[in-house]
Amino acid sequence: MLGDRPWEAVGLTAEEYRRCRDLLGRDPSPVELGMFGVMWSEHCSYKSSKLHLSRLPSAGPGVLQGPGENAGVVDLGDGLALAFKIESHNHPSAIEPVQGAATGVGGILRDIITMGAYPIAILDSLRFGPIDQPRNRHLLAGVVTGVGWYGNCFGCPTVGGEVYFEPVYAGNPLVNAFCAGVVRRDEIVRGQAQGPGNPVLLAGARTGRDGIHGASLLASREFDERAEAMRPSVQVGDPFLGKLLLEACLEARATGSLVGMNDLGAAGLTSASAETAARAGTGIELNLDRVPRREPGMSAYEVMLSESQERMLLIVRPGAEQAMIDIFTRWGLEAAVIGQVTADGCIRVREGGRVLAEVPAAALTREAPAYSRPARPAARPVLDLTRIPDLTMADVGPTLRRLLGSPDLGCREWVYRQYDQLVGANTVLRPGSDAAVLRLKGRPGGIALAVDGNGRHCYLDPRTGGALAVAEAARNVTVSGARPVALTNCLNFGNPERPEIMWEFQEVIEGMAAACRALGTPVTGGNVSFYNETLGENIYPTPVVGMVGLLDDIGHATGQGFCEAGDRIVLLGETGGDLGGSAYLKICHGVVGGPPPALDLDAERKVQACCREAIRAGLVRSAHDCADGGLAVALAESALTAREGARGFTVDLAAVPVRGVLRLDGLLLGETPSRIVVTAAAAALPGLRELAARHGVAAGVLGQVTDGRLAMRRGDAIVLDEATDGLAAIWKGAIPCAMGEQG
């Protein structure tokens, strides 16, 4: 009845089919095969990645929940904790950008809610092809609409993110969504089906035919014409229902009768039941006749695999069923007892009295295949700087204009203006600075959040790139006044069946692991998205790091914008003039090559420690790290995002602490990491100098904050003298113009 190659229909290999037959000791039934298909998909099983992920450090003093649950959790002190996680929704967003992005946000919100937490912040990390092409504009516009629609309607602020444009993402846009939520330590909920005999409820939306095989077919395969044909399986989000689900779940938790909870995401009911049972070492018996359905005539197979949104699986104490159902009904939601926890470790599926599936939960989860796929280093384009003439001083103005006016470095306001950045009344630092900062009501402190990952750097040297991603995310949190404590990561890669992709993956992980250890930021969880390949083209290896930092005193929140004319501008850290993989070479010379900037983890740790202490000591007024576009762009951004009356600077490049003799382009636009531009009142300079010396960090006093003009000298030669307003118009107009919305 299943044909002679039954595995193909569910995306398994003949070998994998044999494996599940061995585990069952018989042929799988159609429903069972469907369950194996989704649970053993790359997306759900991590079969190509799990052997390597274990290399990432995951333990640390503040970590209350590491990898393995729906989200990681760190301690905020005084009985409060923060749950946070990042997820990808790349392929769905490529097929239908609005719904794909919206359901991505909905999914990550439910991961946080599942921990019993109240979501307080979303960040979105986006990658598209160049927006001079209509399709990429369509994707950017649609994805931003979708992220905004879900987050705004749900009522969780979107406080940060990033957007990159590279040709490699044209066929495979990346849409990664990060969410953080607060929960009392003693109220953390786990996705575990504890206690045989406990009733199992399905709550939220009704179950429909949406997204059948989303996990196995969309998220776990390279992307080609066939994907077009799968369009009917696109899920539709309902943020309104999502918000009601949040309220109802919080009430359910408050009853004290909630034993465990798990959202229904990829692989729907199959995954939620198998995961919760496997985590608790129990089984679950499901009676599909009780599942509230949206459409008639759905088969058991469809019910088990449906990826209908806004649903939760709840495990409750016996006798609490009706109370729970009443809560959901009051919020206008469906809720029904669909089964119970068992002791035999099996997921047993009944319908119409018949048993349609009986599979050990472990077989669907722990026993899934794990591959150590072959890996082979790949050559990367070298950089011959002798073929690229250095900038003359006369070039600097035009070059800066060109960079600030490019979609790569232009202002992101067009994006974040479409997001509610404020709901929740916690947002202290909004999008537009290095990290977002939120206060914690009724407490002295707060949190800082940033997402970062430079795919170009990772492509040129995956190991260094992986370390740089962690370092930049930590730096962005540090310059905002916080102490980085932990991170979640979303690893976006190409086809793992290609040895060079596996090599990239392993290298990135090694690099990240080293940086995590050096900076003391364990990885509490994340997500892997493979098969970002379209018609043979693979994306850059793109690890996106979502970093969490803590502020003991919300008063330490520090923005990147200059604050007051007359303040001194100090550059912390040495400039090495690293041009490899820089935004400058890409934008102005169309070159992506050479080694990415070298990262000295010890120097990185020192400069961040120095910056944090300076902020805590009240020595600095603004702080901004040097990233894409290097020193020149960092200085310009600080002026362009400055307070009124402080929108300019005058600096002398001769004061920049350098390693060796540098070209002008390397000095201004090289992307040497571990550098931070801070401003301080003149009176605070000695203290700052002394502090830097104590930390062994080079500190160059470049000049001071002015208003109205951006001016650079080198000795007494004028390098740059531009009106701030002119540059501001170019910078702010970059994306609107590219989107064809204004001249």
Added chain:
Amino acid sequence: MRFGVVVFPGSNCERDCFHWVEQVAGRPALPIWHGQADLGGVDCVILPGGFSYGDYLRPGAIARLSPVMRAVQEHAAAGGLVLGICNGFQILLEAGLLPGAVLRNRSLKFECRDVFLRVEDGGTPFTRSCRPGQVIRLPIKHADGNYRTAAAGGDAPPRVLFRYCEADGRITAGANPNGAQDNIAGLANRRGNVVGLMPHPEVSAEPVLGGTDGRLLLTSALDHWKEQGEC
């Protein structure tokens, strides 16, 4: 003075409103469930922002049918204070408690940013502690704030409380974030006891959040109440 905040399915600024009232008035506000037939005896009822019923069909269209809205109608008719913020304002429009309606923003996009507002009328319980002509700064965050008076026009112009303006108070097209007719950001009924506005005072009432002008509406209401000597 007792404040209440109505909770509709899909409201998402109700917690911010509770916090706001607590911060400014110093006492908690009473939660009022959309299914309730009465307002629990509050003196001022706040309809919070958010996406009641997902903004499906039209913002506020479904919420205005909730049982609680009859109580709000009666409270308003009896001269009780009613404040609608963003979606709350849209609900008041749909319910006919304030004149006019909103369309999608001119940009067709959700717009989240700070705007300057010129206070046009300091004579209502919610604006009395502002100087007429005073310029305040509050954030907006909405996709449907493009205010229109009735198509037919015929009826009297609305009692405008706030207009979008430049930092110096000039009313310009450039200062209009959503295309609203005559830069209208907020208005009142003739009597002045029912007020609605698109901007969000509740998230801009503490220094740590970067603005305090949001306090004005509540301090006004409190002054008004003291004067009535009913505190």
Added chain:
Amino acid sequence: MRWRARVVVTLKPGVLDPQGEATRKALNGVGFAGVEDVRVGKFLEVELEAASREAAEEMIGEMSRRLLANPVLEEFRYELGSR
């Protein structure tokens, strides 16, 4: 008896239509130069149970006035068919 009503809700003439305007611009932009005006409204399909056609008409008119259309800026019309 079971009925299907098709309700069309449109902006009253003269009410500006940001969506329609944007759609026209977009269409002109991608080469449909001949497009002179676009107005965007809603199309609702309502399936209902009612004793008679009159009862059904009654219901539809009523619900359109109360919910489906905003009397300030919109007008509506409908067709009724049996299922």
Added chain:
Amino acid sequence: MRWRARVVVTLKPGVLDPQGEATRKALNGVGFAGVEDVRVGKFLEVELEAASREAAEEMIGEMSRRLLANPVLEEFRYELGSR
């Protein structure tokens, strides 16, 4: 010649319609118990200039596919009349 097209854009059968669902619940809630299902779509009136009926039909079909309807989730139909 000048034409007016009426384009109706609806969700494909089976595609979830949260808006229609919320509207149905609301209608049931305020006493329209007989309402069993609501689906919400778009209604567009497009005025255009085209040499012939064929040319106009051609244009409308083309613009509906490219812009007015989202082929992933929606389907469309239209009527064409001259003005």
